[in-house]
Amino acid sequence: MEVKLLKATEDPEETICTAARNDYMEEFAGDKSFKEIMTTIEGETIEEKKETLIGHLLKQGHFGPFEHPQATFAVKGISRSCMAQITRHRHVSFDVRSMRYVSFDDVDPENVAEGEMVVTPPSANDPDWVGRNQKGGAVDDETVEKREEIFRESVKRSVEDYQELLDLGMPPEDARFVLPIGTEVNMVLSMNARMLMHVADMRAAADAQWEIREMTEEILDLAKEWCPITFEYYEENMKNRKNRLAP
Ligand SMILES: Cc1cc2nc3c(=O)[nH]c(=O)nc-3n(C[C@H](O)[C@H](O)[C@H](O)COP(=O)(O)OP(=O)(O)OC[C@H]3O[C@@H](n4cnc5c(N)ncnc54)[C@H](O)[C@@H]3O)c2cc1C
Known part of the structure; x- marks a missing residue:
């Protein structure tokens, strides 16, 4: 960010x-x-x-x-989840990078898994991170490694699917429906x-x-x-x- x-x-x-x-x-x-x-x-x-x-x-x-x-202000690289929260404030004016006109067709899904294009929450790789409404507290390294693996695989897969849908001629405004809520916006x-x-x-x-x-x-x-x-x-x-x- x-x-x-x-x-x-x-x-x-x-x-x-x-x-x-x-x-x-x-x-x-x-x-x-x-x-x-x-x-x-x-x-x-x-x-x-x-x-x-x-x-x-x-x-x-x-x-x-x-x-x-x-x-x-210009803000780079926040998730669409964060965007949904800040845009609830009705007296703030916004411009958001469009996912109808900007397609992520040249992004390497491997890089997405490494943290590009999709925001990685700290709870995906920090065993000591405790968020709200979390079952239990801090977790062991093995659990957090598993979390990280699932998170990475999931975002990689959705970007691969997105790009395949684009290749199949689906418009970016519709193909984006498979992208995660963590997808970055500016x-x-x-x-x-x-x-x-x-x-x-x-x-x-x-x-x-x-x-x-x-x-x-x-x-x-x-x-x-x-x-x-x-x-x-x-x-x-x-x-x-x-x-x-x-x-
Ligand atoms: C920790 C947290 C958790 C939240 N969880 C949820 C959730 O689970 N679900 C959800 O939908 N939202 C949730 N919200 C969003 C929250 O309910 C507000 O919609 C959002 O924060 C916008 O703030 P605001 O209501 O002060 O309005 P703003 O748009 O920031 O307006 C500023 C102020 O103007 C006045 N105002 C503006 N419009 C009106 C109006 N139509 N009528 C009367 N007064 C008005 C109010 O005094 C308001 O406080 C959450 C927010 C926080 C901070």
């Missing part, structure tokens, strides 16, 4: 603060410099003032201003800062699956570089809180 920040609103925290100050200013925010807009906010420097206001907004649950800045996704916090609430949490959790943690790291005051506050004060519900 690889996650990159493609594009994002410039000066996102200036936008958040301007939007929030607009709510309580008699004057038109469009006529004022950012410095003027922030005059009454506590702090010596403009950075301190931004920290004061953003901390206050997040603490009070005044989340509307965080809907203005938006970021676009996607581009965009969301605003408020939604990013909501996705993190649900998908960076301990009860989310390892793959979407990893993706969300990577998105959060990039968000911290893009919109630092907001996502550092989120990390320190909001992440993993109980009773989260749509910030």
Whole structure:
């Protein structure tokens, strides 16, 4: 899996603060410099003032201003299972690599068995891995070797069958039905800062699956570089809180 920040609103925290100050200013925010807009906010420097206001907004649950800045991420190599989970979030915009127009006719099924094209879950080769709803706990090496063998054989066979169906003239959009749910996709996704916090609430949490959790943690790291005051506050004060519900 690889996650990159493609594009994002410039000066996102200036936008958040301007939007929030607009709510309580008699004057038109469009006529004022950012410095003027922030005059009454506590702090010596403009950075301190931004920290004061953003901390206050997040603490009070005044989340509307965080809907203005938006970021676009490119994600490489997540499973269709992970895709199904993330695309449940209705305020995120997505583009997903098509399996109707992109066919995997030149992929070597042997390489698929070695981890190409299909995501291998850690429980397929790590004896100590314990996932949710798993019967028993850690397993011995022999059991995990057996798991790995079955997993590899199964994905190899489905790619061989897929390619044979393509050779028999079946369209890629129909032949893909035999491919596993672990088949990799690349996607581009965009969301605003408020939604990013909501996705993190649900998908960076301990009860989310390892793959979407990893993706969300990577998105959060990039968000911290893009919109630092907001996502550092989120990390320190909001992440993993109980009773989260749509910030
Ligand atoms: C650990 C975990 C397990 C899950 N298991 C399952 C499962 O077994 N089966 C399954 O189907 N799903 C499952 N889900 C998905 C989950 O039920 C949600 O559909 C998904 O996480 C989207 O989040 P959301 O409901 O907050 O909606 P989002 O689309 O992220 O919307 C954000 C917020 O906007 C508001 N909102 C959006 N649309 C509406 C609306 N129509 N009406 C009212 N308010 C709205 C809500 O406040 C919502 O929280 C699981 C999620 C997690 C994290």
